[in-house]
Amino acid sequence: MKCDWHRYNLKRKVAQLPPVSESVFNDKMQQMISSNQTNNTTSKNSSGDAKLSKREQKRKEKEALLKKKRQLLETARQNILKAIEEQQKQAELNNVMTVEEPIPIANIIKDQQMEIEMKEEKGEEEEKEELTPDQLAEKLMKEKIANKVEIPINVCLFCNHNQREKHLSTFKDMDANIDHMFRCHGFYIPEQKYLVDKEGLIKYMAEKIGLGNVCLVCSYQGKNLEAVRNHMLAKRHCKIPYETLNEKLEISEFYDFTSTYSNYSKKSNDKETTVTINANNIPSNSEGNDNEDEWEDISSDDEEVEDKNEGEEEAEEDIPEEYLYNDGMALHLPTGIKVGHRSLQRYFNQSLKPEKILTEGQGTLVAADTRSFVTGFDKKIVQTQQRVWQSEVNDKKRNEKRSAKFINHQPHYRDQLLQ
């Protein structure tokens, strides 16, 4: 206590850096002394390098810390999931048939988290004394929890403003809040049709921002809520990433895609239990559904809009096996609808010039016309023609050359004037 080492660590703490052990501190001290001595002797130019290396060191340390934090979060999550799994397995064992309704996963997660928090609080005092890296990180976690800003569901995740009523910072309900976030920040919730726990999703996001101070999109780690909010607003990171598998899995707990493969489950009874009950299977199934959902309706030629909508619903209910054929660009469904892939969406969205439809009169003229217009040159014929010409030229040159050899074929010089 109150030694240099302790003071150093306190300063580090202020700077949000992990404390160092005594031996490391002593090494550092000696380095400092030696470097001071060298600095006195050498020119001041070298000091820049040291500074730079220091900065780098700092950065590296920061990164290492971040990594640890992530790992911790990950392990916590794993624990939660494991716990859920076990619970469900037990439930499964108890009765297989009755469990049909989706389990409120979010609640379970919450409970688990609460337990963990409680545990952490209990062990707080003990950990203070032992300062191993793990425990340090846990301590940081605790700090975080202490700093935690609870964002209620009727407050915008990204700002404190209510656009309509300036004096209020809250909205009257969650939907108004979501609407605000969608309009002002572009916060779009994907696959709303299958979203079962909207509140949970928003709470999860709020926790991510309020507790973790982590950006929703990138790996930015803010010092506090204000920093992360500013980052997200500035970078326009106010959205839920829903592209890669991991991103989809992250929020898959709040979704229920079982409606999309109800037919499928009926057909294969043996899979039924796993599909409906096992929470671990949800991600994999949802992924399959995602693949199916990626097919978009291209066109149904002369059907009315209503028919189209019906067809679309059918198309979504249909499992992939029921399509007639897949030509690589589109699924051809038995209903006559063609379903294009999402990757080609930009082409379907293009509004191209409509194909010219001939009137009967124009059609008659075109049908009756026998004119043949000049066609472009055929490349092959032109090439052979050119080759023929070239060989002719070459032959001529060669023959000339040969004949030139025999122009002056006289053994002796004869003066023409003397003849």
Added chain:
Amino acid sequence: MELAVSHEDSQILLKDKNVLQESVIDKYRTAGQISQTALRYLINLINNIYHYKSIQRQLTISELCLLTDSFILTRLEQYYKNKVNERGIAIPTTISVDQVASGWCPEIDDDENIKKSNKEQFSNETSPFNSTVTGVLKPGDLVKITLGVHIDGYTSEISHTMVIYPVDASDMNNVKPTGPLLGGKADAIAAAHIAMETVTALLACALTPEKLPPSLGSNVTGSTIRNVVDTIASSYNCGIVPGSRVRRIRRFLAGQNEGIIAEREYKGVIWTESHEEAKLLANTEVKDISVITSNTPRVASAVPTDNFTVVKGEVYLIDLKFAPLENLSKRGLITLNTVDSFTGKSHDINQLVARSGSYIRDYSQSYQLKLKTSRQLLTKIDRQGVYPFKLSHLSDNFPIDLNSGNVDEELDLIKKDLRSLRLGMSEISNNYLCVETPIQIAKWVPWDHILKSNNPNGVLSYDATAALTLPGHEVPLPKLGISSLKLKQLIKSSKETLELPVVRECNAVVLCDSDISSTGKPELLRLTGGSKTCSPSWIHSKYELNSTDPTIQGIFDLMSLTKDKRFGISIRETQPMKEISNKNKNKNTANSDEMEM
């Protein structure tokens, strides 16, 4: 070609839609009635201006054309509204006077230009183009009125020649011409009228070939028609102007696109310079003539030949143009010369300079237009149809309300619209999306002048400005090896070249078999023309048909067959509509005033 129609569709469009049915005949008949009515309207207008003098304002030719077009459209409004997709004017009304063979339908804003660029013709009263340039007709003019109507592509065209007579001004209550028309013009009118009636009767015989007089053969073929018309022309000392034709017409293919598209399965007799050449060479004993043929690949059925038989169920267009060969000591070639609008050239002072008023769209051409005006105009043109059109037809102020008092104001509005339309049209026609229908003048060149010249390049010389030649007839004189460019030059170079007045008669007839005709016997339905609307003018020709000739004997037999109601051939005429008010229009009245000839 960019556009294409599937085989099944073309079968429907070219074959199935041309099968005569009740509905098809009804459309033909209605179109015929409207064109007959429009012709009568225009003839009445001209009579009122020049003969009865009941209309004080002298409407110019361009105004008369526009008024008649408006009349056609307002009449057409009452028929087949919302029942057919396409209906309208098949040929913009053209009024060609004397030497102008066809195509004279200037826009109303063009009158001043024409006067300016043709000062000589404008000032010289004796010039053959005086009435054409001034737009005011004179006594003694042959006025060729051509117009056409189509309903759903079923087309009826009509052409009639009327004569402006000097009238006796003393008695205004009983206006009479001071005398009949004499001379060459009278010969041509006589020949045209007789030829028209004969060919109509001949086509009617195609329904009952057993009634055909034996001197004309056993079947009505292309060569029979040519033989008859040639015989009549020669007995009245007339020449047949190139461009005359007796051809089958089909839905949307009524000859309006001739020369632009090479029509598949062309069936008809045409008269061109090459036929005159053949007639000349028939009398000579020259053997070693190498025939020049251009080697452009073409479909055989698109080349018109006389080698066909007229059969029932077809619709024919009889379009005959005659030019008198009076006071011509030598034999010569009658040809057509296209009028151009290039000013400032060192041209013959008597040459007519004018631009054509009507255009026709060439659908096989495509081009992305640069000007917005032209793009808009092209959309309008495409919507308008496949028939020739005038720019004033595309104006928003067209058709003119004929019953309103202020026709002049409406004409001024159209004049204003024309300016922007012309701007767009120049880009469209420069890129060949539309082709001008040519104004043609009948010229006579003595044969000796042509025979003295030589044209070593023959078919190789290509006339890019040659107007509307039919496939297989690109070279006007293939045996003598005179190309179209050379012929143009010959016309210019010869001092003996003359312009000839032209008489034109054009009718459309439907050959109805017994199962669709109203009387139950096979009959010929004459869509346009006939004694009611196209009555011949008062003329005296010094020629008459020589009854010893077997062909002419056959013609007389034919005419007596048409008179014989019981055993003869039946020809039914479509009559013009009565002046019905809009309130009690109904089709029954239109049907009831058809009568048998």
